[in-house]
Amino acid sequence: MTSYKELGLVNTKEMFAKAVKGGYAIPAYNFNNMEQMQAIVQACVETKSPVILQVSSGARKYANKNLLKNMARGAVEYAHELGYDIPIVLHLDHGDTFELCKDCIESGFSSVMIDGSHLSYEENVALTKKVCDYAHSQKDYVTVEGELGVLAGVEDDVSAEESHYTKPEEVQDFVKKTGVDSLAISIGTSHGRQKFKPSQCTRSADGILIPPPLAFDVLAEIEKKLPGFPIVLHGSSSVPIEYVKEIEKYGGKLDDSVGIPEEQLRKAAKSAVCKINIDSDGRLAMTAAIRKVFAEQPSEFDPRKYLGPARDELKKLYSHKNKEVLGSAGQA
Ligand code: G3H
Ligand code: 13P
Ligand code: ZN
Numbered sequence: 639m640t641s642y643k644e645l646g647l648v649n650t651k652e653m654f655a656k657a658v659k660g661g662y663a664i665p666a667y668n669f670n671n672m673e674q675m676q677a678i679v680q681a682c683v684e685t686k687s688p689v690i691l692q693v694s695s696g697a698r699k700y701a702n703k704n705l706l707k708n709m710a711r712g713a714v715e716y717a718h719e720l721g722y723d724i725p726i727v728l729h730l731d732h733g734d735t736f737e738l739c740k741d742c743i744e745s746g747f748s749s750v751m752i753d754g755s756h757l758s759y760e761e762n763v764a765l766t767k768k769v770c771d772y773a774h775s776q777k778d779y780v781t782v783e784g785e786l787g788v789l790a791g792v793e794d795d796v797s798a799e800e801s802h803y804t805k806p807e808e809v810q811d812f813v814k815k816t817g818v819d820s821l822a823i824s825i826g827t828s829h830g831r832q833k834f835k836p837s838q839c840t841r842s843a844d845g846i847l848i849p850p851p852l853a854f855d856v857l858a859e860i861e862k863k864l865p866g867f868p869i870v871l872h873g874s875s876s877v878p879i880e881y882v883k884e885i886e887k888y889g890g891k892l893d894d895s896v897g898i899p900e901e902q903l904r905k906a907a908k909s910a911v912c913k914i915n916i917d918s919d920g921r922l923a924m925t926a927a928i929r930k931v932f933a934e935q936p937s938e939f940d941p942r943k944y945l946g947p948a949r950d951e952l953k954k955l956y957s958h959k960n961k962e963v964l965g966s967a968g969q970a
Contacts, residue, residue, distance in 0.1 A: 649780060653727065657688075666729065667916055668697065675712070679716050681956035691710055693728070714726055727749050728748050752769040786812050788824055789824050804824050825857050846879055852902050854905070869910045885925055897919070931943060
C-alpha cells in the first residue's frame with residue numbers, strides 16, 4: 639500500500655474549492671508515456687498551473703501500473719527541479735469497477751473516477767457509494783469523481799444526437815447518497831475527434847464544421863441545484879483545425895473532425911466547472927509533429943528526433959490551454 643502523500647501528490651479537495659471560487663478550471667491531461675508527462679509538467683510549471691495527471695485503464699495496460707505510479711512521483715520531483723512546486727493529482731480516468739479503483743488507491747492515486755454512467759441510476763449510486771466509502775476511509779483521504787448522464791462517442795454506442803444529458807433533478811440526490819467529491823456531467827461534449835456528426839453542424843465558407851453549442855442551460859440548472867459543487871467536463875478537446883490540416887498534409891486522414899470551441903470551454907471554466915479533461919488534442923499535436931518529421935526527414939530514425947518535436951508541440955498546446963482556455967495559469 640502506497641499513500642499518495644508518500645509520492646508528493648495531493649487530492650482534488652482544496653484544488654477544486656479554489657478553482658470554483660476563482661472561476662477557472664484545472665487541466666486534466668491524460669498520459670501514457672514519458673514525453674507526455676514531460677510536456678505536461680513543463681507546461682504547468684512554466685504557467686504556474688495546478689494539474690491533474692490522468693491515467694485510463696488503457697494507459698495502465700499500455701505502460702504498466704508501477705511505471706506510471708513512479709512517473710507521477712517523478713513528475714513531482716521534476717517540477718521541483720524545474721524551479722516551481724505545483725500541486726499535482728494522480729487520477730484514475732473512467733474507472734469502471736470497484737476493484738480497479740481500489741487497486742489504484744492502493745498504488746498511490748490521490749483521486750479516482752468511478753464511471754457508473756452506463757448503469758441504472760440505482761446501480762450507479764450503489765457502485766459510486768462503495769468506491770467513496772473505501773476512498774474516504776483511507777488514512778489520507780482520496781477524492782472520488784462520479785458521473786451522471788452519458789456522453790456520446792466512446793462512452794456509449796448511442797449516436798451524438800442521442801447523447802443523454804445529465805438530468806438536473808437527479809444531481810442533488812446522487813451527491814447526497816454517494817458522497818462524491820465532484821461530478822462529471824453530460825451537456826453535449828463527447829470523447830475523441832469527432833464530437834458531432836456533420837449533420838448536426840453548420841459549415842463555414844471554407845468548409846470547416848461549426849458545432850452546435852453546449853447545453854449551458856442544463857449546466858446552469860445543475861449549478862442551481864448544487865451551488866459551489868465541483869463539476870467536471872469530459873470530452874473537452876477543441877480538435878484544432880491547424881493540427882487536422884497538418885496531419886492530412888502529411889498523409890493522414892481525419893475526416894469530419896470537430897471539437898468544442900475554446901470560447902465555450904472558457905465560459906464553462908468560469909462557472910462551477912472546475913476540471914476539464916483533454917486527451918485527443920494532445921494526440922493530434924503529437925501526431926502532427928511526428929508526421930512532419932517523417933515526411934520531411936525520411937532518413938531520420940532516432941526516436942528522439944520525432945518524439946522530441948512531438949513533446950515540444952504538446953507543451954506549447956498545454957501552455958496555451960492553461961493560459962487562454964482554462965484560466966489555471968498563475969493559480970499554483
Ligand atoms: O476518455 C478517454 C481518454 O481519452 C483515455 O483514452 O482509454 O484510449 O486511454 P484511452
Ligand atoms: P477528449 O477526447 O475530448 O480529449 O476527452 C478526454 C477525456 O474526457 C478523458 O477522460
Ligand atoms: Zn472522459
